[in-house]
Amino acid sequence: MNNAPHILVVDDELQIQRALRTILIEKQFKVSVASSGEEGLTIAATAEPDLVILDLGLPDMDGVEVCARLREWTQCPIIILSVRDGERDKVAALDKGADDYLTKPFGIEELLARVRVALRHSAQKQGTQSKVVKAGDLTIDLAWHIVKRGEDEVKLTGTEYKLLAFLAANHGRVLTHQSILINVWDPADADHTEYLRVYMRQLRKKLEEDPERPKYILTEPGIGYRFIADE
Amino acid sequence: MRPSPYFSSTLQYLFSIALIALTTLFFFALRDFLDTTLVALLYLIPIGVITTYGGFTPGIASALLSFFTFNYFFIKPYYTLAVHRPLDLVILIIFLVVSVVLSRLVGRAQTGLAAANAREREATQLYELSTALAGLHNEYTVAQILGKQVSALLQGEHVEVNITGPQPVRFCLPQVDAPSRPPELTVSIQAARSILGEILLWRGTPNISMGETRLIQTFASQAALALERARLAQAESRAKVLEESDRLKSAILSSVSHELRTPLSTIKAAASSLRGHDVSWDSPARVELVAAIDDESDHLNMLVGNLLDMSRIEAGVLKPKREWNIMAEIVGGVLARMKHLAEEHKLEIDVPEELPLVPADYVQMEQVFTNLLSNSLKYAPPNTVVRVRARVDGESIHVLVSNQGPQIPLAHLERIFDKFYRVTEADRVTGTGLGLSICKGIIEAHGGRIWAENLPDGLGFNFTLPLLWDGKSAPQLPMDTEIE
Numbered sequence: 001m002n003n004a005p006h007i008l009v010v011d012d013e014l015q016i017q018r019a020l021r022t023i024l025i026e027k028q029f030k031v032s033v034a035s036s037g038e039e040g041l042t043i044a045a046t047a048e049p050d051l052v053i054l055d056l057g058l059p060d061m062d063g064v065e066v067c068a069r070l071r072e073w074t075q076c077p078i079i080i081l082s083v084r085d086g087e088r089d090k091v092a093a094l095d096k097g098a099d100d101y102l103t104k105p106f107g108i109e110e111l112l113a114r115v116r117v118a119l120r121h122s123a124q125k126q127g128t129q130s131k132v133v134k135a136g137d138l139t140i141d142l143a144w145h146i147v148k149r150g151e152d153e154v155k156l157t158g159t160e161y162k163l164l165a166f167l168a169a170n171h172g173r174v175l176t177h178q179s180i181l182i183n184v185w186d187p188a189d190a191d192h193t194e195y196l197r198v199y200m201r202q203l204r205k206k207l208e209e210d211p212e213r214p215k216y217i218l219t220e221p222g223i224g225y226r227f228i229a230d231e
Numbered sequence: 232m233r234p235s236p237y238f239s240s241t242l243q244y245l246f247s248i249a250l251i252a253l254t255t256l257f258f259f260a261l262r263d264f265l266d267t268t269l270v271a272l273l274y275l276i277p278i279g280v281i282t283t284y285g286g287f288t289p290g291i292a293s294a295l296l297s298f299f300t301f302n303y304f305f306i307k308p309y310y311t312l313a314v315h316r317p318l319d320l321v322i323l324i325i326f327l328v329v330s331v332v333l334s335r336l337v338g339r340a341q342t343g344l345a346a347a348n349a350r351e352r353e354a355t356q357l358y359e360l361s362t363a364l365a366g367l368h369n370e371y372t373v374a375q376i377l378g379k380q381v382s383a384l385l386q387g388e389h390v391e392v393n394i395t396g397p398q399p400v401r402f403c404l405p406q407v408d409a410p411s412r413p414p415e416l417t418v419s420i421q422a423a424r425s426i427l428g429e430i431l432l433w434r435g436t437p438n439i440s441m442g443e444t445r446l447i448q449t450f451a452s453q454a455a456l457a458l459e460r461a462r463l464a465q466a467e468s469r470a471k472v473l474e475e476s477d478r479l480k481s482a483i484l485s486s487v488s489h490e491l492r493t494p495l496s497t498i499k500a501a502a503s504s505l506r507g508h509d510v511s512w513d514s515p516a517r518v519e520l521v522a523a524i525d526d527e528s529d530h531l532n533m534l535v536g537n538l539l540d541m542s543r544i545e546a547g548v549l550k551p552k553r554e555w556n557i558m559a560e561i562v563g564g565v566l567a568r569m570k571h572l573a574e575e576h577k578l579e580i581d582v583p584e585e586l587p588l589v590p591a592d593y594v595q596m597e598q599v600f601t602n603l604l605s606n607s608l609k610y611a612p613p614n615t616v617v618r619v620r621a622r623v624d625g626e627s628i629h630v631l632v633s634n635q636g637p638q639i640p641l642a643h644l645e646r647i648f649d650k651f652y653r654v655t656e657a658d659r660v661t662g663t664g665l666g667l668s669i670c671k672g673i674i675e676a677h678g679g680r681i682w683a684e685n686l687p688d689g690l691g692f693n694f695t696l697p698l699l700w701d702g703k704s705a706p707q708l709p710m711d712t713e714i715e
Contacts (some may be wrong), residue, residue, distance in 0.1 A: 087552075087594060105532055107525075145688055157711045194555030194588055198708055212563035212580075219564050222552070222594040 005119055008049035010040035010066065011081065011162040012059050016104075020053065023108055029115075037061035041069055049076060051118055053111075054098070056082040056089050056119045064093045071097035077118035081106070088224035094223070101174060101223070116231075117172030133168040134228040135216045138207060147207075154206050159184070163199050164207075167217065171229035174220050200225065203226045234533040243285040248292040250277045262305060262366050267319065269290045270305050271326040276332050277341060279337060287338025294330035308569050356384055360450055364457035368464045370394050374402035377430065377454045387434040394420070394428035394458065415439055422455040430454075483650075486664070490534055494527035494595050501527075517589060537665045540598070541650065544672030551592035551676050555705050558586050558621050558628065561593060565600040571604065575613035576634075589628055590700035595673045602666035603632040603692045611636030611689065627679065627695040635689035670694070 007029045008018050017033050024031045032047055034040035037058045045050060052070065056063030067078055077099040082090050090101045099121065100114045131143040139148040142165055147154045156164065163184045167175065178190045185195060200219075204211040218226045254277045258270050265273075274297045282290030302312050306319045314320045363376045374392040382390040382404045389409050393689040396667065414431040416439050421427070430451055432439070467664040501520040504510055510517050543549045559582045566578065589596075600619070609619045617633035622629050639647060648671040650664065674681040674694045698704060 105528060159711045192706075194706060195708060197555065197557045197560060197588065201560060212559070213567045213570075214563075220596055221564065222592075228273065 004028055004030045005050040006047065007115070008031070008032045008034065008040065008043055008047065008052045010034045010037065010052065010058065011055035012036060012057075013055070014057070016081075020111075023111075027112060035059075037063070037066045040066060044070060044074065044076075048074070050122070051076060051115060052078045052079050053115075054078055054093075056086060057078055064089060064096055067093045067098050068096045075122070077122050078112075079114050090223055091176050091178070094174065095178055095201060099173060112128055121170075121173060133171055133229050135168075135171070135227070138216060142169060149207065152183055156203075156206065159199060160203055160206070161205065167225065167227035168229065171227040174224055174226045176224040178224075180224060196225070243289045244292065247281045247285060247289045248296065250281060251293055251296050251300060253277075255304060259304055267305055268322055271301060271322055274301055274326065275333060276329060279333060282334045282337035283341060286341055287334060290334030290338050291331060294327070294334050297330060298323070298327050349442065353442075353449075356380065356446070357449055357453065361453050365451060367457055370396070370398070370400045370458060370461055371402065373454055374400050374428075375455045377450060378404045379404045381430060381432065381447060381450060384446065385432065385434055385439070387432050389414075389433040391431040392428065392454075393431070396427065396462075400428075409433065410429070416444060416447065418444070419449045420451045420455045420458065422459050427455055427458045435627075468513060486539060487534075491531065494531040494534070497527040498524050498531075501526045503709055537669060538670045540672070541665050544669065544676075547594075549672060549676050551595055551673070553590045553592055553677075553700060555588040555700075556591050556593050556596070558582050558589050558630075559584060560590075561596050562600055562619055562621075565597050565604065569601065569604060569608075573617070576608055576611065577614070577616045579616055579618045581618065583621070586621060586623060586628060587698055588705035589696055589698060590705075591677055591696055592673075595677075599673050599694070600632070600672045602670050606666055607632060607634035607636065607690075612633065615689070623698070624695065624700055628696050629693065629695050631691050631693050633686055633689060633691035638685040638690055639683065641685075643683070647683055648681065667692075 007024055009024075009031060010016060011017055011020070011033075017035070021031050021033060022214055031041050032049065034043050037060050038053070040054065040058075043049075054063055055067060059067065062083070063080060067080065070076075070078060073165045078093075078097065080090065080093045080098045081104055082093075082101060083104050086103075090103075094101065099118045102111055102114060133140045133142065135145045137150045139146075141147070142218050143167075143227065145161060147156055147161070147164065161223055163180070166180060166184050168222065177193050177196055180196060181190045181192060185192070200217060201211070204217055207216060208214045218228060255273065256577050258265060260271065262270075278290060278294050280296060281293045285293075291407070299312065302308060302323055306314055306323060308315060314323060337341075345641065360376070360380050363380070364373060367373050367376070374394050378390050378392040381387065381392075389407075390404045391409055391414070392400075392402045409431070411434050412431050412433070416430075416432040418424050418430045418432075418436075420429060430447060432447070501523045505517065505520055510520065562580060562582050566573070566580065604617065604619070611617060611634035617634045618632070619632045620633075628692070648667045650668045671681050674696070677696055679694055679696040683692060
């Protein structure tokens with residue numbers, strides 16, 4: 001069991017600690033638990049976990065701050081936990097380098113799915129990144145700039161393609177409005193959420209079976225978007 | 232004693248001298264026909280007049296003056312102050328005594344009258360002030376009335392009333408800056424336990440007399456009473472409001488704890504039977520129990536969320552994070568999430584693509600649609616149609632969420648947006664009774680309007696949202712590159 005991924009849970013609520021520890025150990029992960037930001041940073045520095053689950057409401061310091069301090073020296077994935085309506089904090093933590101988020105209360109399936117995606121991404125960073133992303137009947141070839149729906153090539157405008165490529169390359173992860181705008185448009189356009197709204201809609205119309213009920217490009221209300229690809 | 236209103240003192244003496252001179256001239260002309268005794272008696276008339284209008288001192292002065300002129304012009308030998316006849320001397324002495332006594336008597340009566348008048352005036356002004364101050368609950372009005380009365384009484388150049396306290400009040404008359412010199416009179420408004428403020432008075436001349444100072448002090452104590460009364464009344468009404476909100480809070484608490492306990496009971500029952508051994512691991516009951524726990528905890532989460540939203544709206548901290556959004560996307564997202572709740576109804580969505588972008592908070596608008604739709608789904612019978620329709624209406628967007636559920640009596644149509652308001656009895660339908668009031672809070676925070684109406688076949692919820700954001704409409708998007 002030495003190869004089992006090591007997960008550090010930083011949360012001050014004993015009930016959550018107990019539940020997460022039980023479930024994660026059940027799922028064959030190695031688990032450490034910290035009850036405060038300082039303790040979390042110390043354990044992270046000594047044990048070098050493969051993934052950190054971080055609650056934003058810690059007693060001693062701001063979770064966003066913990067996130068920033070972790071990112072000073074490690075690229076290990078961080079999944080943040082926060083209460084509903086904490087959109088501002090969530091976006092702040094994501095922009096500070098957190099990889100994903102979950103809103104309390106959350107289902108355990110959701111948590112495990114996020115953990116899997118985050119671990120896969122960190123593995124990809126070290127290895128070679130796959131150049132073809134498949135999602136249902138969609139095939140996105142990032143090397144050749146070709147998007148196919150079934151056998152038919154989908155015609156995309158330049159911006160549409162850039163947007164889709166950015167989403168697909170980060171499939172499974174939540175991408176904040178700001179990070180998309182900065183990467184696909186320009187840092188100067190970071191506030192123009194309306195670009196996103198309009199282009200996402202165009203993309204969905206070209207890619208989704210039912211643009212009103214998208215399967216691939218999901219909206220994360222108040223946060224950003226997430227592209228769902230095949231595992 | 233205050234100066235006579237008719238003459239300044241110099242003028243009074245001049246008037247006395249003139250009157251005596253005139254009288255002397257008159258008697259002098261008739262000297263040969265008049266007896267000395269008669270002249271002495273007649274001299275008392277001007278002295279009486281002077282004392283009446285001028286007061287005691289001019290009276291005495293004119294008596295002495297008359298004494299000399301009488302002696303000089305009418306007692307032989309004429310034009311000297313010498314007296315030859317003993318009888319004349321007696322007349323002269325009697326004249327002097329009578330005129331002085333007359334002056335004193337008349338003068339004293341005058342003084343008493345003037346004092347009585349002044350007291351009456353003070354009493355009247357005080358009465359006017361206390362009548363004006365009675366029943367006032369506003370500190371500024373107290374300051375205003377006090378300032379006006381002081382100013383009217385003293386014809387001050389500038390009057391300023393300052394009231395200290397949690398919300399200091401300042402009233403100036405005239406409403407300009409005070410003269411740069413220090414005020415001639417400062418009187419503090421002193422209550423039993425503390426100083427509540429002060430009256431500042433600027434009046435160059437004449438100087439402020441003791442009597443006036445005393446009167447203003449009386450005014451100040453009247454004002455202090457009025458202020459204390461006002462503060463007591465305020466404290467009382469605050470206490471009433473607190474009591475009222477306390478009562479409301481316990482009503483909310485009991486309603487809420489009832490609502491929270493329902494899902495909790497389900498969860499507890501399901502969890503404990505799963506824990507015991509009466510449900511076998513592979514029975515369908517187990518699946519059902521687990522599903523119940525999952526559903527009810529979602530329900531519980533929604534209840535807590537509603538409560539939080541409501542308290543945020545109440546506290547006025549629900550600030551929409553506005554962005555240019557596509558209405559169809561918001562509605563689509565909500566419908567996708569509510570799919571499992573809408574299985575028994577037919578949904579008809581008419582939110583055109585071409586609608587302009589709406590400046591709104593995405594998450595909050597989702598909440599509005601969620602609450603309006605779940606309300607419709609909850610009350611409308613199964614197999615009926617629930618519609619969502621959006622149109623541009625002038626400079627706003629108009630959304631109608633309608634259902635074929637029961638209509639609402641006209642009297643209730645507005646009140647259904649009130650907190651904890653239910654048309655039906657609380658037990659029939661679950662929920663906190665907060666959903667619609669949260670919608671109202673959100674829509675109004677966006678500068679829109681929300682209302683309900685009875686439709687021919689059911690009930691409709693309408694709301695509008697402005698299409699302009701700070702007076703601007705949706706921005707143009709940058710040009711896209713060619714299709715690859």
